[in-house]
Amino acid sequence: MIRLLSILSVLVLTLAACEPVGQxxxxxxxxxxxxxxYRISRFQSDEIQVRMLDAVNSLRAASSLQPVSLNSQLxxxxxTHSRDMSIQNRPWHFGSDGSxxxxxxxxxxxxxxxxxxxxxxxxxxxxxxxxxxxEQPDTRRIIMSPAATSLGFNWHQESSGKxxxxxxxxx
Numbered sequence: 001m002i003r004l005l006s007i008l009s010v011l012v013l014t015l016a017a018c019e020p021v022g023q024x025x026x027x028x029x030x031x032x033x034x035x036x037x038y039r040i041s042r043f044q045s046d047e048i049q050v051r052m053l054d055a056v057n058s059l060r061a062a063s064s065l066q067p068v069s070l071n072s073q074l075x076x077x078x079x080t081h082s083r084d085m086s087i088q089n090r091p092w093h094f095g096s097d098g099s100x101x102x103x104x105x106x107x108x109x110x111x112x113x114x115x116x117x118x119x120x121x122x123x124x125x126x127x128x129x130x131x132x133x134x135e136q137p138d139t140r141r142i143i144m145s146p147a148a149t150s151l152g153f154n155w156h157q158e159s160s161g162k163x164x165x166x167x168x169x170x171x
Contacts, residue, residue, distance in 0.1 A: 036123075049075065052126050052153045052167070056143060059134065065146055071170065074152020077101075077108040078166035081119070082156040085164045091121040105168065112150060115169040116142030122163055126155075129165050147171040 027033060049070060057067040081104055084095050093101055101117040118139045120129045133139035142148075152168035 048126050048155075049153050052130065053151060055127055055130055056151060060144065063144060065144060066149070068148050068151040068169065071110065071150035071152055073108040073110040074105065074150055074168045074170055075154050076152070077104040077110065078152040078154035078168050079156070080104060080108075081117075081168075082154055082164040082166045085119065085121065085166070086156045086158055086162075091119050091164065093117055093119065101168065105170065108152075110150075110152075110170055112170040113147075115145045115148045115171050117169075118142055118165075118167040120163075120165040122165065123161055124163070126153075126165065129163075133167070142169055143167075145169060145171075 053068070053070050060067060081095065081101075085091055088096050095104065099107070102114050105114045118133050120132065122129055122132075124132070130143075133143060148169040148171055150170040152166075152170070154166055156164045158164075
């Protein structure tokens, strides 16, 4: 457990250290840094998915679990759900058409079984979102499931900067 938290902390700190030179954090009246909007360019898609895959596999390896691999069908199901949550303006596991995670995974053509789906509505990075999921027993259980072999991860970012993240694990 301590190893997992240590690895996750290092990942988050590494990402936090990637601030452009000459741009310090603005401090609010409470003495804390003001939140920044994490903007995702259209050129970062592969980079973000690989960074998430590497982070998840590092956490799994620290618990002696087999790695997962990115799956294009699960990525597509995750992208569809992220966009749909934005349209509905609420983070939940059901689509605007009443679809469940199982329905979306089947529609994407994935032939394996659904292990679980994690979702988030935030302005935070993918690694900060992963850290939040790892702190919650139900979402952590999905990420660390021994049955998981495949990962789908995608998002939709609104013009305001709000990001709707979806992670799907399959077996």
